[in-house]
Amino acid sequence: MRRKKGQAPLLNVARWIERSEANGPGERFVLWLQGCPLRCLGCWNPDTWDFAARNLMSVDQVMATIAAVRGIAGVTLTGGEPFAQARALRHLAPQIRSQGLSLMIFTGYRLEELTSDAAREVLTHTDIVVAGRFILSERDEFLRWRGSRNQQVHFLTERYSPTMLQDANITEFIIARNGEMQVTGFPSEALLGELRLKFPVHARTVSGARREPAYSWKCEKRLKYEGGRSVVYRPYGVSCCF
Ligand code: SF4
Numbered sequence: 412m413r414r415k416k417g418q419a420p421l422l423n424v425a426r427w428i429e430r431s432e433a434n435g436p437g438e439r440f441v442l443w444l445q446g447c448p449l450r451c452l453g454c455w456n457p458d459t460w461d462f463a464a465r466n467l468m469s470v471d472q473v474m475a476t477i478a479a480v481r482g483i484a485g486v487t488l489t490g491g492e493p494f495a496q497a498r499a500l501r502h503l504a505p506q507i508r509s510q511g512l513s514l515m516i517f518t519g520y521r522l523e524e525l526t527s528d529a530a531r532e533v534l535t536h537t538d539i540v541v542a543g544r545f546i547l548s549e550r551d552e553f554l555r556w557r558g559s560r561n562q563q564v565h566f567l568t569e570r571y572s573p574t575m576l577q578d579a580n581i582t583e584f585i586i587a588r589n590g591e592m593q594v595t596g597f598p599s600e601a602l603l604g605e606l607r608l609k610f611p612v613h614a615r616t617v618s619g620a621r622r623e624p625a626y627s628w629k630c631e632k633r634l635k636y637e638g639g640r641s642v643v644y645r646p647y648g649v650s651c652c653f
Pocket of ligand 1: 448450451455490491492
């Protein structure tokens with residue numbers, strides 16, 4: 412796709428989920444951006460490290476995809492490293508906010524590292540930033556929206572309250588019509604172990620599948636679970652469908 416002079420750069424997109432409750436407050440459209448230079452040991456999404464083109468989309472195409480989803484509270488950008496594409500996001504972020512949607516961003520950078528003009532502009536349209544590298548030795552399963560203790564949650568507007576951090580993390584299972592199940596959110600090691608036992612044949616590990624979702628299982632019970640619905644697992648409550 413050829414860009415005209417002055418147009419926003421294209422976004423390199425890994426994938427998206429139209430509705431998720433596990434990646435920020437309320438039901439959210441979640442966009443995984445492709446490309447991360449930080450390469451944290453134990454990263455949940457190593458398939459998003461490579462900067463090679465995966466799905467190149469214009470800002471307008473991404474915005475139209477988001478706008479087609481009704482009733483969501485906002486958009487979450489994750490990755491990969493969203494701020495590696497700040498020059499495109501500076502065009503997307505205000506459009507998201509102008510639709511009345513909130514914006515949350517997961518970044519591997521600390522807030523004080525985001526000094527470029529483009530990054531600062533994106534931040535002026537952002538409600539919540541979860542910032543900092545994932546550090547495996549600092550892993551904590553009980554911190555809401557964070558994988559490791561060093562990561563910080565910054566509430567940049569008054570739209571949401573830090574009291575939300577007292578709620579438990581959730582893990583979400585999104586089951587496609589073909590039976591492919593995607594796990595998103597913050598699963599504990601115990602839950603991951605349980606999943607690997609239940610779906611051993613198709614389990615993919617972080618080191619085994621650079622170009623595939625980091626944790627994805629083919630659901631053996633696909634006839635029972637067809638329909639593209641998502642099932643939410645709460646650590647101490649309802650279990651999911653299997
Ligand atoms: S910053 Fe995020 S996407 Fe990048 S390597 Fe670290 S955990 Fe993975």
